[in-house]
Amino acid sequence: MISNEIEFHRPGSLAEALALMERDGEDITVLSGGMSLVPMMNLGIIRPEQVLSLNGVHELDHVTETDGDLVIGAMVRHARVATDPLIRRHAPVLAAAAQVIGDVQVRNRGTLGGSVAHADPAADYLPALAAAGGSVTMAGSDGERTLTPDEFFIDLMFTSREPNELVTSVTVPKLPAGWRSGYARLTRVEGSYAIVNAAAVIAGDHSAATVALGGVGSKPLVVDVTEQLRNGVDEAALAAVGEVVREAAQDVSGDLMSDASYRREMAAVFARRACAMAATTEAEVSA
Amino acid sequence: MKRTINVRVNGEDRSVEIDTRMITAEMLRERLRLTGVHIGCATGNCGACTIYLDGKTVKSCCVLAADVDGSEITTVEALSPGPEDLHPIQEAFVENQGLQCGFCTPGMILSTKALLESNPHPTEDEIRHGISGNLCRCTGYHFIVKSIQDAAQRLSGDAAPAGGPQGGPSGNGSG
Numbered sequence: 001m002i003s004n005e006i007e008f009h010r011p012g013s014l015a016e017a018l019a020l021m022e023r024d025g026e027d028i029t030v031l032s033g034g035m036s037l038v039p040m041m042n043l044g045i046i047r048p049e050q051v052l053s054l055n056g057v058h059e060l061d062h063v064t065e066t067d068g069d070l071v072i073g074a075m076v077r078h079a080r081v082a083t084d085p086l087i088r089r090h091a092p093v094l095a096a097a098a099q100v101i102g103d104v105q106v107r108n109r110g111t112l113g114g115s116v117a118h119a120d121p122a123a124d125y126l127p128a129l130a131a132a133g134g135s136v137t138m139a140g141s142d143g144e145r146t147l148t149p150d151e152f153f154i155d156l157m158f159t160s161r162e163p164n165e166l167v168t169s170v171t172v173p174k175l176p177a178g179w180r181s182g183y184a185r186l187t188r189v190e191g192s193y194a195i196v197n198a199a200a201v202i203a204g205d206h207s208a209a210t211v212a213l214g215g216v217g218s219k220p221l222v223v224d225v226t227e228q229l230r231n232g233v234d235e236a237a238l239a240a241v242g243e244v245v246r247e248a249a250q251d252v253s254g255d256l257m258s259d260a261s262y263r264r265e266m267a268a269v270f271a272r273r274a275c276a277m278a279a280t281t282e283a284e285v286s287a
Numbered sequence: 288m289k290r291t292i293n294v295r296v297n298g299e300d301r302s303v304e305i306d307t308r309m310i311t312a313e314m315l316r317e318r319l320r321l322t323g324v325h326i327g328c329a330t331g332n333c334g335a336c337t338i339y340l341d342g343k344t345v346k347s348c349c350v351l352a353a354d355v356d357g358s359e360i361t362t363v364e365a366l367s368p369g370p371e372d373l374h375p376i377q378e379a380f381v382e383n384q385g386l387q388c389g390f391c392t393p394g395m396i397l398s399t400k401a402l403l404e405s406n407p408h409p410t411e412d413e414i415r416h417g418i419s420g421n422l423c424r425c426t427g428y429h430f431i432v433k434s435i436q437d438a439a440q441r442l443s444g445d446a447a448p449a450g451g452p453q454g455g456p457s458g459n460g461s462g
Contacts, residue, residue, distance in 0.1 A: 103420025
């Protein structure tokens, strides 16, 4: 059993959750899927005084289509992100990232909002969200605000969220017709956190191309590779992508799993692979 | 802090007194004596604590007991009334020796059930992905994969020539 006493809240609405956050946000640890938080509590790495579960806030479990965007509620679980027809059609890179998170049981419970708010730099969603030009919306007692990934993610597991705020949704602009995306990750064992991961989004006419990388710094690294892929995606163009990514990945730190130079080299390799996947796969992820 | 939760476990409505520090696996084992729920790692890696929570498999070591109030849970105990009347998946594991020490088996059985419910005729690759959240440190997985192929045939009602992974085109995998 977890060693410290826990005051547990399970509000049934967002309004109720925000009222609790306003009152006790400084002492509250927010629980969504719990796939990272509960293991850390079991190990005693985190000892929250109060836990606020969002599992009763069903209004955050939605996928909503607007004219240009897809709005995905924070409590949408990975299994749904991977399979939801709207997400697969309009934000395929996010679906592709969700499809390889953890394992079946983890995808059944873990949530998009939880992963984003946890801000592990190796998380699958982070480069996917950055490459897709997505944004993160938070709500507090004084209203909502929406930040770009670059504004939201500050450092390793550290975000712009204020103590009284909750991440409520992620917005991704619909991938325009003819645009394609790819997602590639390096792991030793299926289900592990990625050592390096890369998401690429490329315009059908090659007028725009972005690759975003995780695991090579404390937040997603976004590299514009339009110039490199202007004339199509061939061997030489992919080599140029690798070069520019290797150059951009200056702020890489190593860990027990892999040192900085290896991560930097793999960032180049996986950026190339993500771009190659985007060039060869259909706009919708395959099953 | 103590509190009482209401859960439907294996088809029965239960009112359970828990501590907010409890994980669901502990609640099931210690309060309801459902010791088929095993706790291996308590970090979401091994899958021995796999249960169905509201129709989906989850790792019950990573879900706080206080958070399952109002939910429906199925554990491996629900699959068969006793050793004389095993579920077809359990029979397949026994006959193909899909276990050695047996610690991972309850989780393997439930992950197999979930896999075959969504995909009654999985390929070997799909089986290996389907049980990637369940670790076995004895078997090397070979006989587990074989057991799951056999279970797929048993559940789809095909005559079961040993070893062939392919079943017929239809059949539902729910047990």
